Amino acid sequence: MYRVVPHSAWSTLCTRCWRKQQQQLLLLLQKRHLAAAAVESPKLGAAAASAFNPALHSAPGAGWEDKTLRDIFDNPSIWRDFSAKSHNPTAQHTGLFQNKDLTSAAGFKAYADRTLQKAKRQVDKILNAYTPDELVRVVRDLDRLSDLLCRVIDMSDFVRATHPDRKIVVAAHEAYTVMYEYMNVLNTTTGLYDALKRALDNPEVVAKFSDEERAVATILYKDFEKSGINLPAGARRKFVELSNEIAELGPQFINEMAPETHFLTFDSARLRGMDPMVVRELTKRGKVTIPTIGMAANHAIRSVEDEEVRKEIYIAGHTSSARQIGVLEELLKRRAELAVLVGRETYAEVALTDKMASSPEAVTKFLNALADANRPAAQTELDGLALLKKQSGQSLPLQPWDKDLYTARMMHAIRSRRRGSDILSSYFSLGTVMQGLSRLFNRLYGVRLVPRETLPGETWNDDVRRLDVIDETDGHIAVVYCDLFERAGKNPNPAHFTLRCSRQISDEEYLAEALEGAREDDGMASVRRPDGTLYQLPTIALICDFARGNPALLNFREVQTLFHEMGHALHSMLGRTALHNVAGTRCATDWAELPSVLMEHFARAPEVLGLFARHHQTDEPLPMQLVAERLQQEELMQAMETRTQILLSLLDQRYHSGLPLQRGFDSTAVYHEVEGRYGLLPAARGTSWQGFFGHLFGYGATYYAYLFDRAIAAKIWKDVFEQDPLRRDSGERYKEEVLRWGGARSGWRSYSICVLVV
Structure with missing residues (x-):
């Protein structure tokens, strides 16, 4: 059964808007399960009660939660006190993320096996859907099937990349592999496709679909066809084989990056x-x-x-190991083979069919136009560095290994005429920045970040802070785990992970599970909204690598990085759709970067900085002139930074063309070809930096999305927020027309409505 958090509020939250018969049955089931739980695990019941957080019920802007949010990130002693109960050696451990199975490495197999059994029951139900009443539920049933698989896949993928315990990493990898392989089999199962097609071919059924269900039906139908569902059986088996190989090669490429010379x-x-x-x-x-x-x-x-x-x-x-280049070229070849198998000429074609840009030709046209427009400004910046090198007594032309040195010298010269950037960081303790994010979200969207003590075993490291996201009308809407401090062995790249998406659980689904005795509840957070609908809450992890301190002080680039990653989290928090497949960041890749890029604009706005930026010792407000000077410094080499992103985006497109299938394909030669055409400095011969380009796996053929969404974000910022970044009606407009839809509506439609509505 699904648990409602906080657990003690169950009896008051679950009775609203229910039919009398359902209400009586639910209360009966509730008493039966609570009684059983009390007998089986009295300690766990006590732990759940002690975890109840009064701050969840405090008024918006309450001083306790605002101050505590800053303190738990800034003050190590306060954090130790706040998290003391989670270190109690005598307390019974909950599982990771409060998932009841994940109390040990063995739990990953149990979780995967239990989920696999539920998924198979769900598959049988879909395959046997023929009547109109059965077909009306096919889209939601397929969505639920997808959610079951992704609960294991997404969480296991995160754990295997993050957890410090090798046994748990191996167990998570095995769970991921089992479920991913099963998912690829389902993607080529003709019976599931046929059931969806039966539903879509029946006008009576389609008329009863919600807008979300129509959107998800279209997405699933296209996904089936992209997976070669109409191919002969042998070709479908080949598709599964290639997909599994790609799933193995990708993480290998990411995790084994290494230079040829160490x-x-x-x-x-x-x-x-x-x-x-x-x-x-x-x-x-x-x-x-x-x-x-x-x-x-x-x-x-x-x-x-x-x-x-x-x-x-x-x-x-900039020279990758030969082994790493081999892994990359094998990955690119397998993707190209998969594309040909499903009737496409290139993998980019496959990847872009459901994106806003829609085709490789459109992407290349966009990037070439941007490259032409960017060239003069980028060349001017390089000319300035070349002059600086000449003035220092060097006669040779500017080379790739010169750029960072002379950029640093130029920045130093500017800073020496002004106050240093280290002064700026004194106003950005990590705690104040987190406090500022919460205040900003409360002003714009009516949501705030509330610290919550974790249970023993809930997190993968003692540094991890849990924040509950509270909406002023809907209450608890999301859980965010923040792992923000550096430590040995931790991946230094900042990232956002949605471990579990939002999804509505229907009354019928809930009752069926309860009556069958199926323990569907995995222990993670779910809640009833005020209108009575039951939702599983999105569970999010934010990863950064900030240097420790007392307090930890962030430079301005790190502030922007944290705002960027929290923009992704915001999309997951507020994209609370009824269906999993379109929740939050589950949208077109070239739309998913919009909320994060837009948040960078907020990080630079004086009105927003004024909400929180204060000196960590004196509590004096941030002098905005310091920010203006810092932004001027950033702009000095902005065109060259954009140039680099253009080059990488074009390289991504070339790698996902037909080239990998040509005899003698050489990724290094392609890298230097693109560098020679679009770069403005002489090529560094012998290098093979592409082996360090990790986004080639996760963003295959879609790396352009950063540049694409930068343009869209600039327009939304200018038209909606620039005049007053803290206006609630502007925030509501953006939330209602962009964020809440996740992937359930065309990005172009959301964009046009957002910027045109007055």
């Missing part, structure tokens, strides 16, 4: 310009050994005066 050794005298303290830490037996990727290498590239040293470090840091 370390370089120099005499210390050749590292003039580099911080002596850093040099000393890297010195052993009179020689300085520098890792070719990472912070030390980046510091050397930005500071060492000897051009030959910088060249060696640059080339080594």
